[in-house]
Amino acid sequence: MNVISRDASNYSYVNARVRSRWALLLDADEYDTLTRMGPSEIARFLGESEYSPEIDALGSRHSGVDLVEHALNRNLARHFDDLLEWSQGTLYDLISRYLRKFDAWNVKTALRGVYSETDAGVIDDDFIRAGEFDDALLGTLEECESVESVVDALAETVFGDPLADALDDYEETGALVPLENAVDRTFYDTLLRGLNAATESGTREFVKFLQAEVDFRNIRNAFRLARSGGTIDPSEYYIEGGRLFEASELASLVENRDELVARLRESRYGDQLGPALERLESADSLIGFEHALDAALLGYADHLSHVFPLSVCPVLAYILAKEREVDNIRAIARGREVGLSGEEIEQELVML
């Protein structure tokens, strides 16, 4: 084990802090209590937890579900900014690579918002300020008049060139698909670009973690394609970098769902995926399966963070878990608002 890191990464410091934050995540009992509360009660409950800075800051302006949503987004951003602030060296680099997924999210949000002629304020609400983009850039993006100007505004970022390349396709088809795919692909490509797991300390675990994430993403999309049918070339939606399957095999697996399931049962994630696959058989909807898949990824991340305690894994596992918590609380608050029953809401929660 790497007791003393050779690069300047401060694993023990960051991981100690992350573990403390981890301990503050809500547990099943607290979720259960939340499902019986009204939106404002949820906000009040959060105001007495580690969400208090956000609730206190926003409580005089918003209320109910709105307040909860705003506080959740801000809280997420605060935690992830903190991660970057604490970490140094390779660790910093790896975390910032991973957090770029929020940049990708923000780019897609801007594209979709501008494309659907949504108000800047609504787009702004959906930004998650946890990536590298600063407020000025996000401000520019949400004010853009056309998809082309969004792409222009992003020229200086890693998404610039791939988006510019995809712009022709967009103009031809009028659909956002090429642009969205370009963003997602860029994110996954840049995640691992320039990393040499063999030589650089600390990156081996990162790669392992990401392979799992990519694999799970591919599994999820494979099932969506299998469900939707149609004549889609699955390789078009395949993300490189995983260890589970090749683009070429995906095509035949998507045609035959049973084969896909069998294949997954035997895979390295078989143990983790067991419950998810069972849920798949019992329900028509994929949402439940995706929840189980998310839970499986959480579990796998947790597993990695225990196997490699002094690595980037605990941080990444925390990022996943924190995101999950925010989604869960949001689901509860929204679910209560639209009048879902306690049981229905619990279906929407993902817990380890």
Added chain:
Amino acid sequence: MLRPERMSKVSVTGTKNVVEDVIDVTHDQRVLHLSDYDGSIEGFDAGSPLEGADAASEKLVTVRSLINILDVTEEDAGPARIVTDEALEGEFESVRQRVNELDDERAAVENDLEAIDERIAAAEPFVSLGIDLDLLWGYDTLDVVVGEGDTDAVGHALADAGSIRSYELYTEGDVFAAVAYPESNAPEDALSEALVGLDVERYEVPEEEGSPADYLERLEHRKQQLKSDLESVESDLRSLRLEHAGFLLAAEEKLSIEVQKAEAPLSFATTEHAFFAEGWIPTRDYESYASALKDALGERIEVEELERAAYEPPEHEVGHGEQEAVADGGRTDRPPVVQDNPKVAEPFEMLVRVINRPNYFDLDPTLILFLTFPVFYGFMIGDVGYGILYTAVGWLMYTRLDSDALAALGGVAVISGLATVVFGILYGEVFGFHLISEYVWAGHPPLHKGLMPAEGEWARLWLVVSVLAALLHLTLGYAIDTYKRLRHGAWEALTEGASWAILMVGLWVWIFSRAMESAKPELLFTSLSGQPLGFTGFSPMVGWAALAVGLVGYALLIYAEGAIGAVEGALNSLTHVLSYTRLAAVMLAKGGMAFVVNLLFFGAYQTHGEFHFMLNHGWSHVQSTHPEATLMFGGLVHGPIAAVVGGVVIFVLGHALVLALGVTSAGLQAVRLEYVEFFGKFYEGGGEKYEPFGHQRTYTTQD
């Protein structure tokens, strides 16, 4: 005292139409620690909040937010008052709007200030360069780069650049402005190209007129304006705070109580028409609570004392049989813990809680900590001067600080400080000087630290004493463990509890025996040989017998714990005991440090294996009176005036350092012995804090 306060489990059952009354009474009584319903009773669901919880929560969140934004503190509260519902509609809404406006304003001004600061920082290089700003931008054919870096390298790069026809370089320190006239066929950014690869930080040229100094002044002026704007917004906020603080705090309290009451059913079990609440209550409060409920509601509710929690954990919790588990509905909620110690020992509860709150079935080690920790600490520092300072600082913390933890720490410091004073008197030391030794004990204090060569025996004695203290302390730990296990039968207590102690004691009696004497360090037999003990080691017979007994203990241990026990048993019985030698080591180190500080200031000489500070006279005088003495250090105080001044600084800082290190080393090492070596033998912890349902009113009055 060694046990927490006895708790009773109480249930309250009634129909839904009295639930609010039950909550009101329970809230006022503030004794019931509610247990969450775990869903184990058929037909009973976990309850939902009462009507109005959401509305009150919404207001509460807003009020708290306002308190936070206005930075209201307890001191701002006026007299206690009644908050009416009307006030929560009218006054409240207007405060909210005003606060939001001012908060927006403040954010805007702060934003502007930040921007100005950035521009000021950006303008500074230009000021040092001194070239008028309008000369640096707005050219069609010329390229301008302003930056900071190795100006020579920039010069060379410009001279070498093929695409630049002519250039001019202005420098001031590391800051430079390069103006270039590129060839007509050169690419657009010829100048930038030329500078690629150089370690140069480029500055953006502000598109302003006039001298940079004027520009900077304009910015500074604007900054001042913004600052005064900020000041006025903040003063508005302050006056808003003064005006409404009392109302907001009272509203917060009123709404908190309202919400707390309305959400109480979250931990109840409910059906369509009935509810069932359970909780823990200190047994001595049960009668008054039950009669309060009966007075208010008579026969309409049922209050019952379900059990008085025994201090032994229920059988199912340790995995022996399941009868009780079924009997109380499979619940595993343990009674919350109210520690019950004499007032003087209470600060030490905090030290115990640092590890963990004792659980209800644990023995509360607070009292033992109270008896041993100060002794360890006092022994290690053993200095009247330091002791008085610790006591004084501790007293200040204990009486002045709001934080419970820090106040408790102060209490610990007071008691440890007093112990330090006691040991200091016995050692005869004040701030490392043997003044007490001379004036109280006439030069012969009962104890010595063993720092000086002549007292070497004492140092070895302390080492052995540390080991003996370890054996006592650890045996006590094992004894508590054995006692706890006794309820599972004598055999388990013997094999899993006592066996450890038998092994340890047996081993150490053998070590202190003259069996195989030649292989053992001499100090075992010499250090305690003086009167009154006259101990020169146990006889080999006793030694071998003890070892045999110890090995029996070891065998029992291995039988009970397996391979891990084998390794741990052997290791712990040796290292845990030796670990206590840190008592002697830290004592010597502290003494040594204080000595060094004094040595530097006063200087000292050595004679007959004793060190003497030169408090009154310099070395030359000593030489004349003690010709056999050797000089250790001349002492800054006896040197020139500059040395004296430096000496005073060293003296004060040095003792401050020793004082502080006393806390971090002696304190920590003592606490470590308690936590790691002592607690490790028996302590479980994990108790739940007793938090009775209710609220202490401070800003509102009822009715």
Added chain:
Amino acid sequence: MYETLVAAINMLGLIAQQSAEAGSTVAFPPAAGAALGVGIAALGAGIAEGGIGAAAVGAIAEDSDFFGIGLLFTVLPETLVILAIVVIFIV
């Protein structure tokens, strides 16, 4: 960190060699050996404490209640030094 450790040991070795070359009758005085032993033990403890300390500072930054335990964990490896000192007394 490793480099520091290696350098420190090299240096100590060098000092030992020099004192041996100086031709004194006791090439390596017992006191020096003892000091070296304690020194190396302390260095080891220091390295261990470095990592633990970083973690402790991290945990304390999140939750000041952890202060006590954090400090405690940080000084745990000091037992190494204590044991080294005991050895000196015994030898």
Added chain:
Amino acid sequence: MAEDVKPTRKNLMEIEDRIDLSERGHDTLEQKRDGLIMEFMDILDQAQDVREDVEQNYEDAQQTINMARAMEGDVAVRGAAAALKEHPEITVRSNNIMGVVVPQIEASRVSKSLDQRGYGVIGTSSRIDEAAEAYEDLLETIVLAAEVETAMKKLLDEIESTKRRVNALEFTVLPDLYESQDYIEQKLEEQEREEIFRMKKVKDKKEEEERAKAESESESEAAADAGTAD
């Protein structure tokens, strides 16, 4: 009315023909009406089902889209919604139920596969898929509902008019005809009776004349007799 008709035997025969025709028409219409009502009942059941389906699907769609908006963000859902470039095509053909022309509406390309929905697949979740699916289902049920409700309306109109025609026959036309028939028959009977009476009178007169002739003959004979004797 009846009085307008000339009570001739020819007219009677004509009326009798018309009565025959009307009665037969009435029966047919009545059968048609009953048939239409049966058809209508069938469609009504169907319409009720469809209506419930629409409500249910609407609720489902609303719920999935709410959750999708909650979990994936408002903008993501809007973006996915706006991304749809191919709108479904609606074709209307006609169908004949017992002579009633009802429309048959067919919508093509309502249900789409993942790649036709116009949003990126890689980074989205099946929440958006299922929201889209729910709305596709809703649209399909709405199309079906439109078809069924139109058919229902047309059938209802037809039933109404058939009913009116049956009633007209039953309560106006046929009674009139029967009345006319009665009237003519009555008149004709009366005429017959008159005729017989007249005949009788003529016969009586004739007999009297004959008797008188015979009397006068016998008198002259007696005179002759008397003369002779005389």
